Amino acid sequence: MKLVIGIVRPEKANDVLEALYRAEVRGISMSRVQGHGGELDRVETYRGTTVKVDMNDKVRFEIGVSDNFVEPTIQAICDGARTGEVGDGKIFVVPVERAVRIRTGETDEAAVTPVGA
Amino acid sequence: MPALPLAQVTGIDTGDTAWMLAATALVLMMTIALGLFYAGLVRAKNALNTFMMCVSAIGIAGLTWALIGYSLAFDGSGDLIGGLHRVALHDVTFAPRTGTKIPELVFFAFQATFCIITVALIAGAVVERMRFRAWMVFAALWSVLVYPVLAHWGFGNGWLMSGGTLDFAGGVAVEMASGFSAFAAAIVIGARKDYGRIGLLPHNSLLVLLGGGLLWFGWFGFNGGSGFGTGEPSVLAFTNTLLCPAATLFTWMMLDLIRDKKVTAVGAATAIVAGCVLITPAGGFISPGWALVLGVLGTFPVYYLIVYRPRTRVDETLDVLAAHGLAGFLGILFIGFVAQQSWNGVSDGWFYGHIGQLGDQALAALATPLYAFGATFVLLKVLGALMPLRGPEPDEALGMDTIHHGEEAYPTGEGAILVTPEDGGEAPAPVAQT
Numbered sequence: 001m002k003l004v005i006g007i008v009r010p011e012k013a014n015d016v017l018e019a020l021y022r023a024e025v026r027g028i029s030m031s032r033v034q035g036h037g038g039e040l041d042r043v044e045t046y047r048g049t050t051v052k053v054d055m056n057d058k059v060r061f062e063i064g065v066s067d068n069f070v071e072p073t074i075q076a077i078c079d080g081a082r083t084g085e086v087g088d089g090k091i092f093v094v095p096v097e098r099a100v101r102i103r104t105g106e107t108d109e110a111a112v113t114p115v116g117a
Numbered sequence: 118m119p120a121l122p123l124a125q126v127t128g129i130d131t132g133d134t135a136w137m138l139a140a141t142a143l144v145l146m147m148t149i150a151l152g153l154f155y156a157g158l159v160r161a162k163n164a165l166n167t168f169m170m171c172v173s174a175i176g177i178a179g180l181t182w183a184l185i186g187y188s189l190a191f192d193g194s195g196d197l198i199g200g201l202h203r204v205a206l207h208d209v210t211f212a213p214r215t216g217t218k219i220p221e222l223v224f225f226a227f228q229a230t231f232c233i234i235t236v237a238l239i240a241g242a243v244v245e246r247m248r249f250r251a252w253m254v255f256a257a258l259w260s261v262l263v264y265p266v267l268a269h270w271g272f273g274n275g276w277l278m279s280g281g282t283l284d285f286a287g288g289v290a291v292e293m294a295s296g297f298s299a300f301a302a303a304i305v306i307g308a309r310k311d312y313g314r315i316g317l318l319p320h321n322s323l324l325v326l327l328g329g330g331l332l333w334f335g336w337f338g339f340n341g342g343s344g345f346g347t348g349e350p351s352v353l354a355f356t357n358t359l360l361c362p363a364a365t366l367f368t369w370m371m372l373d374l375i376r377d378k379k380v381t382a383v384g385a386a387t388a389i390v391a392g393c394v395l396i397t398p399a400g401g402f403i404s405p406g407w408a409l410v411l412g413v414l415g416t417f418p419v420y421y422l423i424v425y426r427p428r429t430r431v432d433e434t435l436d437v438l439a440a441h442g443l444a445g446f447l448g449i450l451f452i453g454f455v456a457q458q459s460w461n462g463v464s465d466g467w468f469y470g471h472i473g474q475l476g477d478q479a480l481a482a483l484a485t486p487l488y489a490f491g492a493t494f495v496l497l498k499v500l501g502a503l504m505p506l507r508g509p510e511p512d513e514a515l516g517m518d519t520i521h522h523g524e525e526a527y528p529t530g531e532g533a534i535l536v537t538p539e540d541g542g543e544a545p546a547p548v549a550q551t
Contacts, residue, residue, distance in 0.1 A: 009514065011311075014315045034531060036532075042523075044519070044533070045523050045524070046528075049535070051530075052533070052536055053534075083514075
């Protein structure tokens with residue numbers, strides 16, 4: 001059981017969701033984050049104030065999956081998020097100690113297995 | 118010319134002039150209201166760019182109008198185009214504009230605001246992808262080559278007006294002109310890269326409602342001022358500008374209810390604009406009762422075109438063709454049926470015994486779209502051969518605001534590092550403008 005964290009371009013978020021859906025990965029959280037991955041800084045000017053902005057909008061997916069779903073999940077995120085330009089994002093896979101489905105009290109593998117699967 | 122108090126200039130009516138000064142300011146405000154309306158309808162990363170397309174129209178068309186547009190539209194009575202006597206405001210003074218009791222200076226300013234908002238309206242077809250520099254060049258050329266021609270035809274003593282076509286406040290030069298030009302622009306510029314693939318939603322429906330509401334407010338000056346005074350035509354048009362959009366708003370809400378069992382806010386804002394457009398050509402020519410009927414009947418085609426259009430491949434993004442082109446077309450034709458001399462003092466429509474009026478109206482409804490679409494199509498094709506009209510695809514993903522303006526509509530300031538003059542030389546190069 002792993003937690004897959006994918007940080008991607010916001011404009012690719014829909015493509016990632018679609019790819020995850022096709023890979024039959026269910027149960028997804030996403031949030032807006034600010035990140036910097038080595039792409040060019042933007043320079044913005046408001047009246048006399050000039051700033052360089054090196055944090056870019058990114059979308060962060062968090063997906064708890066059973067072990068045999070780790071590879072398909074990684075593949076789906078890569079397929080959906082890749083443009084080939086700097087700033088496409090990162091995927092991190094971290095071990096999960098426990099998982100609980102709040103509605104039923106199921107734990108671990110059962111908690112991250114989609115309902116009806 | 119020595120300054121004279123207004124009342125001493127022959128033929129000036131101070132009441133008329135006072136209202137026209139206010140009406141001019143109201144119409145100028147409509148361009149900002151349109152900016153709000155449009156900005157709310159696009160995604161957050163393009164909101165500033167969209168608003169700026171409207172704002173820039175004031176700076177661009179305001180200038181071209183003074184330099185040459187006004188003269189081409191309102192000098193002389195040639196059939197196709199005006200003369201050059203009034204180029205750069207020559208002889209535009211305190212003396213009354215022929216046929217009115219207001220100084221020509223006010224008349225000029227009032228008409229300038231019409232040219233400006235018509236240019237801004239076209240932006241709705243190309244937002245979220247057109248390069249801002251290309252937009253500025255297009256706006257300048259369109260405000261000289263297209264608007265003044267149609268303004269001359271419709272209300273500058275050109276062939277439509279002298280032939281008997283009735284157009285109170287710009288069904289020809291503003292509504293059909295912008296709507297069919299927008300249609301051409303959408304085809305030449307092409308669809309956004311994500312169009313038809315993912316949902317591209319309004320980022321702030323409150324702005325849309327606020328903009329729609331302020332447009333309605335300004336439209337009282339737009340229609341109410343198009344009688345160039347405080348006489349009966351203006352009074353009739355003013356009240357019709359309340360009634361017709363109200364009827365459209367009601368009908369639109371009912372159609373929403375029937376379609377999806379929910380009344381939508383973005384739909385309501387759109388209805389307000391469509392209703393104002395429907396009454397624009399007809400305001401001073403039809404009775405208040407017919408204005409209500411126009412508001413109800415006109416809603417159906419506009420509503421269903423707006424529902425249908427996103428299913429096509431034409432990314433006419435903010436539906437200028439439906440809300441302005443089609444609604445203006447319907448308003449112009451409606452005059453031919455229900456104009457009443459007892460209300461307008463000019464002419465009857467078919468229902469009141471003068472079927473010829475419908476012919477005059479149909480002529481305008483045919484000629485205007487042809488010229489607007491054709492001229493804009495050619496203009497953009499030529500412009501596109503000289504400069505890129507849109508940037509590379511990654512620009513669209515990043516958003517027009519940072520690419521073309523170096524600003525964001527909603528900057529947080531988090532992670533922004535101040536660039537001081539001392540380290541200015543070491544500041545990283547800005548993201549290349551395309």
